[in-house]
Amino acid sequence: MNELFLIAGMAIATFTIRYVMFAASHRFTLPPTLLRALRYVPPVVLTAIVVPEVLLSEGGLQLSFGNARLVGAIAAIAVGTGTQNLLLTIVLGMAAFFGWQAVLTWLV
């Protein structure tokens, strides 16, 4: 019974937050200033998700070549800036990460 309340409650809470803006969206037009501000949302959110993923582990900042995620991220930034090709950025970033991880396990 509690599981039913739990899942129904979580589903309603999640859907409401995701849907409320869409539901009301035909009733208002966003002011241009706000629209300009919202253009920042995608890059800013993606950055805020990635940076802690790459740099933080075990509660501390991992700024060394012992951090394979950092090496993979640097490779991805280099490839992405150089080529502007998303697929290549993903593939070479992953390759650098796995490759560096293999090197690290080999060294230890």
Add this chain to the structure above:
Amino acid sequence: MTHPDLLPRSLARRSRPRPEFWAGARDMVPLIVGAIPFGIIFGTLAGSSGLSAPATLAMSAFVFAGSAQFIAIGMLAASSGWLLVVLTTLVVNLRHLLYAASLVPHVQSLSSPWKVALGFLLTDESFAVASRRYDQSDASPHKHWYYLGAASAMYLNWQICTLLGITLGQTLPNAAAWGLDFAMSVTFIGMTIPYLKTKPMGIAVAVAAIVALLAAPLPHKLGLMVAAIAGIAAGVSSERLTQT
């Protein structure tokens, strides 16, 4: 309306609903790869937190929110009541308000069933992929099909991985150590770079990065919200400063 022959062939093809849908699903693949370990870990851990297998599947099917689901099973393992978990879910998912607000100009004119479907399927990943499509300059009237394709692929993957975690979780080698989750990081890096063409955008991203690190200890994904808002504020103010 532009005659299809006047468009580059690939874009003309993509401006129809079905190709848009499949293009969205295809472009979601790297983020699906990144989500696989999380789905499996969720399915594996849910049982040990006291959630039954049907409830675990139902949670992935009806809630469909990775971070909230992880926090929920953590709270259940610590014997929190369902109401507290629901309230926490609300806080963890606050960031979706920001995503939805930024998608409003694109979904405004869609029918209600579309808004319900796209709202239900809104996640970090589908937001990232759909925004990228909406920011492309071709005037396809079917970009919502692309969003639907991307989000549906993510949904299907989450259900399959939850099921895999429940059934095979104990027999699989530790999914957390595979490193597949790094696919999300490199994808998001690749998606951020094209935005960095103006100084205010660069400042916004730099501020978001620093604040995300400083605010990381905040609970319930609030660090993400704080970092995003700080980044937007920095971008907007630097725009103002460069204008005057």
